[in-house]
Amino acid sequence: MKKIRVLVVDDSAFMRYTVSHHLSAQEDMEVVGLASDGLEGVTMVEALRPDVVTLDVEMPRLDGLGALRQIMDKNPTPVVMMSSLTKEGAAVTVEALTLGAVDFVTKPGQSTSVHQVLxxxxxxxxxxxxxxxRTMQPSSLLQRRLAPASDRLPDNLVLIGSSTGGPGALREVVTRFPADLNAAVLIVQHMPPNFTRSLAERLDELSALPTKEAEQGDRLQTGQVLLAPGGYHLTLTRSGEVQLNKGPAVNGVRPAVDVTMMSAVGVFGSRILAVILTGMGHDGRDGVRAVKAAGGRAIAQDEATCIVYGMPRSVVEAGLADKVLPLEAIAGEVVSMLSQPASKQQPVRQTA
Incomplete structure (x- = not known):
């Protein structure tokens, strides 16, 4: 059995020892190197070409974000970030995920033991x-145009579901939407509380559309992006008002894409354009099935550009995707499909 070759990068000697000792004890892993800061980590990635890097956020000389940028630029490698649960730690971790890190774990704290984290x-x-x-392409910030708030239900809803690899994919898609997008946008990303708020704030900084973490009672607005908060399912009232609840996890997650999509179908019907991005599992498949049954449409990210081709695969293999597209083509296709009423849009499956 080929072992997973791991490079551990952390300025804490205790964490380097603890992480490397635990990973080395796994039958399918071997630790090929230990680095005490970002500069050493970048050099060792070049020399050792590991399969995976575990990367601390706060380090001397070159921090985790700086190291990640160089790794993704010079030798793109799967990276798992080691983060703190603080607000600042969440913000930095979200930025790392938008830059191409695959996932993160939070360091041991009051609510998590070392054993759980490992x-x-x-x-x-x-x-x-x-x-x-893949190396994330820099986004060009589009001109922002703030539309006045309205009690009128938007003409269309773009509903995006994502999980592992989602923050980077969302950056690629949302920052390409124009300010005059004729739809409200609702995102369900599998993430813990605090991290979804940081993700919304990061997307808001980068995109032409105002973006915020959804709150109880928010109304969907044309040209605005709402992101479901971690730890809550998000549903909609008939008037397009956000309702949050802590009901049982669905597909093992909360928020769940399926919950939001099925609720939205009762409000928007055929005027939903569902977009399923990278992620593990099959959350979103049943929701897309409901969208399609109501006359709506669906786009799935293609396998070649997914970090994890799980959620999109489930939609494609169920025959529910109207289009299967590379990540960089999705935003443009959303704009194109919104310009055509659902009844006139021909369901053509496409791979690229």
């Missing part, structure tokens, strides 16, 4: 070893 890290290293990484 177990999660092992699973995410295994997942990262199978991931496809």
């Amino acid at each position: 177990g999660e890290l092992c699973e995410k290293v295994r997942l990262a070893a199978r991931a496809r990484v």
Whole structure:
């Protein structure tokens, strides 16, 4: 059995020892190097060409973000970030995910033991070893145009679902939407609380559309992006008002794409354009099936550009995708499809 070759980068000698000792104890892993800061980590990635890098956020000389940028630019490699649970830690981790890191684990704290964190890290290293990484292209900020708030239900809803690899994919898609997009945008990304708020704030900084974490009572607005908060399912009232609840996890997650999509169908019917991006599992498949049954349309990200081709695969293999597209083509296709009423849009499956 070929072992997963891991490079551990952390300025804490205790964490380097603890992480490397635990990973080395796994039958399917071997630690090929230990680096004490970002500069050393970048050099060792070049020399050792590991399968996966575990990367601390806060380090001397070159921090985790700086190291990640250089790794993704010179030698794109699956990276799992080691983050703190603080607000600042969440913001930095989200930026790392938008730059191409595959996933993250939070360092041990009051609510998580070292054993729990190491177990999660092992699973995410295994997942990262199978991931496809790509250098994220810089986004050009489009002109922002703020539309006045309205009580009128938007003409269309673009509903995006994503999981592992989602933050980077969302950056690619949302920052390409024009300010005059004729739709409200709703995103369900599998992430813990705090991290979804940081992701919304990051997307807001980069995109032409105002973006925020959804709150109880928010109304969908044309030309605005709402992101479901971590830890809550998001549903809609008939008037397009956001309702949040802590109901049981669906597909093992909360928020769940399926929950939001099925709720939205009762409000928007055929005026939904569902977009399923990179992620593990099949969350979103049943929701897309409901969207299609109501006359709506669906786009799935293609396998070649996914970090993890799980959620899109489930939609494609169920025959539910109108278009299967590379990540960089999705935003343009959304704009094109919104210009055509659903009844006139021909369901043509496409791979590129």
